Amino acid sequence: MARFHRRTCIIFLLFILFICSMMMALKTLRPDRAGFGDPFGLGLLPELQQRTTLFENKRSPLNVANGDSVTYTNNLHNIAVNSLKTPMAFVRRLEEELPSPNYNFHVFYYSWYGNPVFDGKYIHWNHPLLPHWDSKIANNYPKGRHSPPDDIASSFYPELGTYSSKDPSVIEAHMQQMRSASVGVIALSWYPPGMADENGEPAEGLVPIILDNAHKYNLKVAFHIEPYKDRDDRNMYNNIKYIVDKYGSHPAFYRHKTSTGRTLPMFYVYDSYVTIPEVWANLLTVSGSQSIRNTRYDGLFIALLVEEKHKHEIHRSGFDGIYTYFATNGFSYGSSHHNWPSLKAFCDSNNLMFIPSVGPGYIDTSIRPWNNHNTRNRVNGKYYETAFSAALLVRPEIISITSFNEWHEGTQIEKAVPKRTGQVTYLNYKPHKPNMYLELTHKWSEKYSKEKEQWLM
Secondary structure (H helix, E strand, O other), X not given: OHHHXXXXXXXXXXXXXXXXXXXXXXXXXXXXXXXXXXXXXXXXXXXXXXXXXXXXXXXXXXXXXXXXXXXXXXXXXXXXXXXXOOOHHHHHHHHHHOOOOEEEEEEEEOOOOEXXXXXXXXXXXXXXXXXXXXXXXXXXXXXXXXXXXXXOOOOEOEOOOOOOOOOHHHHXXXXXXXXXXXXXXXXXXXXXXXXXXXXXXXXXXXXXXXXXXXXXXXXXXXXXXXXXXXXXXXXXXXXXXXXXXXXXXXXXXXXXXXOOOOEEEEEEEOOHHHOOHHHHHHHHOOOOOOOOOOOOOOOEEEEEOOOOOHHHHHHHHOOOEEEOOOOOOOOOOOOOHHHHHHHHHHHHHOOOEEEOEEOOOEOOXXXXXXXXXXXXXXHHHHHHHHHHHHHXXXXXXXXXXXXXXXXXXXXXXXXXXOOEOOOOEOEOOOOOOOOHHHHHHXXXXXXXXXXXXXXXX
């Protein structure tokens, strides 16, 4: 009987050793990390790895670019639906894997794209070719409109295909890409409800979902006010009031802490120079007839500077700062790197913020075929790094990036892939990976943070 008990104990111990060995073996099969190229980071969860691998085998980024982008959009949407069922622990874990957001890095973001699946038609991907204002020059260039998905209004081709800005999975992917770049603030292109640019459709309804997704990734959202029709001091007051009342309580709504200790929302105002200083002063000075100052709708209003004379007009208007937007070194006074030190000095002496805008390159010949002289080659990332170097030299409080996804002007840092059709061969980031410019942004975000610590010492 004792021999029987001894044998039973030995068998039991061997069984336990076997189970432990199997557990250790399975643990070694778990992926070490999820790369930013994994669709929405699903590789972080072992139980979702099989589904992710199946998706990757069916649609690698290169195959997506060479295939039907509408089918790819359907696949993205299915992933989004599945991701909604994923426990919040997954989102928290993914967020922990990404670099910390740098709230002094702001990137311009556009939600004006559409496709037949989500919008019933293509929007912006089919942008028309814009004629030159001189008819003699215009006659030498092609006319018409692009025809997606193979012919799009860009010199590069997005890894996500001809996506819709309404697609929840696309918004999710964009948030992950921006966070992987260590960007902290999304400067969202914004038109008032019911309004849009001449080639787009109203997209103000997307703001809530963009805010919600930004919050998931600890990103903040500022508003980049576009030059909507008849913009003036009165309707600007109403529109700022609308934004603050509707979105101001959202945790992703960006507020900037000033040197005086106030915490205020920030508004970039595109093409601000189109409106005369006297009209802006009605809104932005304490004595103005429509003054927003010292009200619950007060904020930091950042004007676009193109010409040198604009700096004096911006100061008279009552703006709080200057940004340069254009990613074309030498195109304008404001976008020329060598002018940034004097602009920073002017801003410092007049209590204004100076926010230089850096970009990876510029090429808009897909919509302005006559504008080749303003193309700025990316030089495998060197152009982008040169811009960052110039920005850091002036020790700015904030750096803005043009852009995350302005594909028409070729300033995007969003992932792009090679694509060739019978009509066109698109530019790409080779020999580097599709996420090259996200990685460079992350690199310079870290460099900025380290240098800023020394500035403050």
